[in-house]
Amino acid sequence: MTTPTYTDFYTLLPYLILTVWACVLLLVDLFIPVGRKGITAFLAALGIAVTLGFSITQIGAESVGFSSMVALDGFSTFANILLLSSGLFGIALAYGYTQRFNMVRGEYYILLLFSVSGMMLMAQANDLIIVFLALELLSIPLYVLSAISRKLTSEESGVKYFLLGAFASGFVVYGTALIFGATGSTNLAAIFAQAAAGVTSGLLLTIGAALLLVGFGFKVAAAPFHMWTPDVYQGAPTSVTAFMAAGAKIAGFVALFRVFATAFPSLAPELTTILWALSAVTMILGNLTAISQTNIKRMLAYSAIAHAGYILMAFVPYGNAKVAPTAIAAGLFYLVAYAVSNFGSWGVVIALEKAEGKGLEIEDYAGLAKKYPALAAAMTVFMLSLIGFPPTLGMVGKFYLFRSALAGGFPGLALIGLVTSLLSAYYYLRVVVNMYMKEGDPEIEREPWLALTTGFTAIATVVVSFVPQFLFMLAYTAVMR
Amino acid sequence: MVPVDYYIILSAILFTIGALGVLSRRNPLIIFMSIELMLNAANLAFVAFARVYETFSGQIFVFFVIAVAAAEVAVGLALIVEIFKSKKNINIDEMNSLKG
Numbered sequence A: 001m002t003t004p005t006y007t008d009f010y011t012l013l014p015y016l017i018l019t020v021w022a023c024v025l026l027l028v029d030l031f032i033p034v035g036r037k038g039i040t041a042f043l044a045a046l047g048i049a050v051t052l053g054f055s056i057t058q059i060g061a062e063s064v065g066f067s068s069m070v071a072l073d074g075f076s077t078f079a080n081i082l083l084l085s086s087g088l089f090g091i092a093l094a095y096g097y098t099q100r101f102n103m104v105r106g107e108y109y110i111l112l113l114f115s116v117s118g119m120m121l122m123a124q125a126n127d128l129i130i131v132f133l134a135l136e137l138l139s140i141p142l143y144v145l146s147a148i149s150r151k152l153t154s155e156e157s158g159v160k161y162f163l164l165g166a167f168a169s170g171f172v173v174y175g176t177a178l179i180f181g182a183t184g185s186t187n188l189a190a191i192f193a194q195a196a197a198g199v200t201s202g203l204l205l206t207i208g209a210a211l212l213l214v215g216f217g218f219k220v221a222a223a224p225f226h227m228w229t230p231d232v233y234q235g236a237p238t239s240v241t242a243f244m245a246a247g248a249k250i251a252g253f254v255a256l257f258r259v260f261a262t263a264f265p266s267l268a269p270e271l272t273t274i275l276w277a278l279s280a281v282t283m284i285l286g287n288l289t290a291i292s293q294t295n296i297k298r299m300l301a302y303s304a305i306a307h308a309g310y311i312l313m314a315f316v317p318y319g320n321a322k323v324a325p326t327a328i329a330a331g332l333f334y335l336v337a338y339a340v341s342n343f344g345s346w347g348v349v350i351a352l353e354k355a356e357g358k359g360l361e362i363e364d365y366a367g368l369a370k371k372y373p374a375l376a377a378a379m380t381v382f383m384l385s386l387i388g389f390p391p392t393l394g395m396v397g398k399f400y401l402f403r404s405a406l407a408g409g410f411p412g413l414a415l416i417g418l419v420t421s422l423l424s425a426y427y428y429l430r431v432v433v434n435m436y437m438k439e440g441d442p443e444i445e446r447e448p449w450l451a452l453t454t455g456f457t458a459i460a461t462v463v464v465s466f467v468p469q470f471l472f473m474l475a476y477t478a479v480m481r
Numbered sequence B: 001m002v003p004v005d006y007y008i009i010l011s012a013i014l015f016t017i018g019a020l021g022v023l024s025r026r027n028p029l030i031i032f033m034s035i036e037l038m039l040n041a042a043n044l045a046f047v048a049f050a051r052v053y054e055t056f057s058g059q060i061f062v063f064f065v066i067a068v069a070a071a072e073v074a075v076g077l078a079l080i081v082e083i084f085k086s087k088k089n090i091n092i093d094e095m096n097s098l099k100g
Helices: A006-011 A013-031 A038-057 A074-100 A106-124 A128-146 A152-183 A188-197 A202-220 A228-235 A238-263 A265-291 A296-313 A324-352 A373-387 A393-407 A411-437 A448-466 A468-480 B004-024 B028-053 B057-087
Strands: A063-065 A070-072
Touching (some): A006 A013, A006 A063, A013 A038, A013 A106, A038 A074, A038 A106, A070 A074, A074 A106, A074 A238, A074 A324, A074 A448, A074 A468, A106 A128, A106 A238, A128 A152, A128 A202, A128 A238, A152 A188, A152 A228, A152 B004, A152 B028, A188 A238, A188 A265, A202 A265, A202 A296, A228 A238, A228 A296, A238 A265, A238 A324, A265 A296, A265 A411, A296 A324, A296 A393, A296 A411, A324 A393, A324 A448, A324 A468, A373 A393, A373 A411, A373 A448, A393 A411, A393 A448, A448 A468, B004 B028, B028 B057
Antiparallel strands (some): A063 A070
């Protein structure tokens, strides 16, 4: 029995801080009176901020801990910082929203902290046991959060998310069992070594990897495993939707990148075709179905599915050692671009949402530009970014993605991406047309944190698009190390 | 001794029954039982493989799966009870207030 060393703890430090903070906050919350749950929100945000600080000091650090169950490297630190920032945005959006719709509960923020900690563990996982535990730690709080407003739609969304999520983890566990059967280990590096040595049962390994892919496909909402997404995103409280659309997607993709690039490069010939098809189907299906939506939450849900397809594109050439680092860096870059536009656009949706699910149709946005020009301008920026139109972060992200697809030798996939992006302009621009060219009298909620989030993300979407090299180099160094 | 292949075939059958159950049943409780069947199929495979490789790590994974499944039950049953209170019914075909 070896005792944990300083390195072990240092490797996992951000995750440990956040988890301990969340556990303590669970107790502290008991003593905070019902009318002053803003204190819990503040303490939760403080916890994330402190963790973020530690995470930033770990830039450039590299180590493995706990018998190489977890790893700390540039990739995980990049993901941690992105996930923690998502958590901060999630709290900022939730603060006013929960008050307005009478669902102020301290647990909201604590569950959010646990979910973020699960996502961070996912980014650092270096063993399939940890991948599984992290997957559950990030999902179970999200099931509860989806149902937290106790309206029928919210409860329905929680049950659906729970059943499909548990189904997906069944696939992950069984896939892991087969991989263990093929290689005798669940450690990613050991799996790679075994597979390279060629002493394993190739069939078991391939089926296991495919089952893992199915499980993660559910989590990141890739077609044909996306059926739950529109219902869950529509039914869940909007602030929860914003958080899970960004956070769960980032965590799912980060785990996919790490597991497949570390453990299964030898399976690339078989898996590349499957990934190609998954990516193409997801882009086509997500964008086509989004066109017919009239509810903005459902439209954004299908848009989230479509974007899972674009990010999967980065992942298709993962077995090609020459292209893979650039492609995965492009994927990370696009995750940042998507997360920023995602929080912004959901922020605008929150500003217009009324009780009883009113104010969520696209027609309700008519006349917004005349009455609230700043908000309409921000929404326009997010819609353009989701289309991939300059000058926004989404455009730069798509450029990097298509370039890496071309470099990897998949011009067909880049073409599908381009055509579906053009197609998507139709439904995104419908929102803009409604805001600027139709008459209407919308009412919005004025909340400082909401305004701050929307404003910040809108400015970031535009400004960073002029200096994308900086962010891309950060992502690239993160992948290379 | 029973060869390990038999255990793996049994676990594959159990997993398939579980997955088909999830897709075909309409009662969330039965769906949840089917998911448990899938997890336990994986547990059986883990234990069988752990015997082959003579290592403990497969058996340890089983403990993790059991513990996590228990946590999932706690949350899942609470959600199902909650929706039963609102609807007096838990058939998932009637969970249709969300559509587009």
